Amino acid sequence: MAHNFVTGIFVVTAIALLIGVVLGYAASWFTSDNESLSAQIDRLLPQTQCAQCGYPGCRPYADAIANNEADINQCPPGGEAGVAALADLLGRPVIALDPDYGEVKPPLLALIREDECIGCTLCIKACPVDAIVGAAKLMHTVIADQCTGCELCLPPCPVDCIDLIVIADTDQPA
Amino acid sequence: MSDLLLILATTILVNNFILVHFLGLCPFMGVSGKLETAMGMGLATTFVLTLASAVSYSVNTWILVPLGIEYLRLIVFILIIAGIVQFTELFVRKTSPLLHQVLGIFLPLITTNCAVLGVALLSIRENTGLLNATVYGFGAALGFTLVLILFSAMRERIDQADVPTPFKGAAVAMVSAGFMSLAFMGFGGIT
Numbered sequence A: 001m002a003h004n005f006v007t008g009i010f011v012v013t014a015i016a017l018l019i020g021v022v023l024g025y026a027a028s029w030f031t032s033d034n035e036s037l038s039a040q041i042d043r044l045l046p047q048t049q050c051a052q053c054g055y056p057g058c059r060p061y062a063d064a065i066a067n068n069e070a071d072i073n074q075c076p077p078g079g080e081a082g083v084a085a086l087a088d089l090l091g092r093p094v095i096a097l098d099p100d101y102g103e104v105k106p107p108l109l110a111l112i113r114e115d116e117c118i119g120c121t122l123c124i125k126a127c128p129v130d131a132i133v134g135a136a137k138l139m140h141t142v143i144a145d146q147c148t149g150c151e152l153c154l155p156p157c158p159v160d161c162i163d164l165i166v167i168a169d170t171d172q173p174a
Numbered sequence B: 001m002s003d004l005l006l007i008l009a010t011t012i013l014v015n016n017f018i019l020v021h022f023l024g025l026c027p028f029m030g031v032s033g034k035l036e037t038a039m040g041m042g043l044a045t046t047f048v049l050t051l052a053s054a055v056s057y058s059v060n061t062w063i064l065v066p067l068g069i070e071y072l073r074l075i076v077f078i079l080i081i082a083g084i085v086q087f088t089e090l091f092v093r094k095t096s097p098l099l100h101q102v103l104g105i106f107l108p109l110i111t112t113n114c115a116v117l118g119v120a121l122l123s124i125r126e127n128t129g130l131l132n133a134t135v136y137g138f139g140a141a142l143g144f145t146l147v148l149i150l151f152s153a154m155r156e157r158i159d160q161a162d163v164p165t166p167f168k169g170a171a172v173a174m175v176s177a178g179f180m181s182l183a184f185m186g187f188g189g190i191t
Helices: A002-030 A033-044 A058-066 A076-090 A122-126 B002-014 B025-030 B035-067 B070-095 B097-106 B108-112 B114-126 B130-160 B170-189
Strands: A108-112 A162-166
Touching: A002 B035, A002 B070, A033 A058, A033 A076, B002 B130, B002 B170, B025 B108, B025 B130, B025 B170, B035 B070, B035 B097, B035 B108, B035 B114, B035 B130, B070 B097, B070 B108, B070 B114, B097 B108, B108 B114, B114 B130, B130 B170
Parallel strands: none
Antiparallel strands: A108 A162
């Protein structure tokens, strides 16, 4: 019986090891190249989450590029440099930005004219990067470091108290 | 050959694992809401069931029995099934990310689908030979898929129907599953 017991331990361990090795190899065979590819593309995108490309944010657009569902010229905030970087990564020719998705603008920053703000919180919900702080019926303000200048907070504002200003230093990622 | 056909017919219709053995009811109720999901789940389960039946039969016959450790059958089978399910999940995620997303938690839950373990255990009791065991698993999987697809098609129709409020949702699904089971009991007369 004791011998039997030891055999059991051995056999189960061996089977478990075998399954582990097979699964380990299977995992590396089956890892989708697209996953890492879309992560690489995502790193090249400007992360404004402005949705000008027609996708909800930069990562979905990166996924779409990786799956060949979108072209690389749909990102105005990235500019020509962004298209060039994407073309370089994907081994595709550099193409001009598609004007359908908006035009290239200098890096912008949203600024709330605080005395006019009525505290409606609409711009807080609209902001894709949570760069606006404030509470209901209290003044809101923009965290300048976080703002990507995506303009998504402009349309919901009922009193049009948000301005976009051009940032002087242009060390934003291209 | 007629032997194999008989096994197929038996496992698909007469001894259907869901409706006659009442195994694998969790995915049967859980993923039968939509026809498309049911097909995906049926495919994934078919793959797992067939493979699990064949592998567990081989392991039992050529490893466990000669070494006299049949009493570890349950643990070893669970291990094998878990491994195969994991493999299937990797495969599905690679080939069809959409299906992977749609199946969600039900894909890893094939591990705990008692139909899979049930088939592995029953096929050892009832079969002689690896081919028979594989066909047995495949037949069971086809039966599972057939019932899952039929039932999900039915549930899509029921969703449109005017069901009395107390019966809405799971209740009417249970009742219709019961009727389906009754209908499949009729196949018992064939053999």
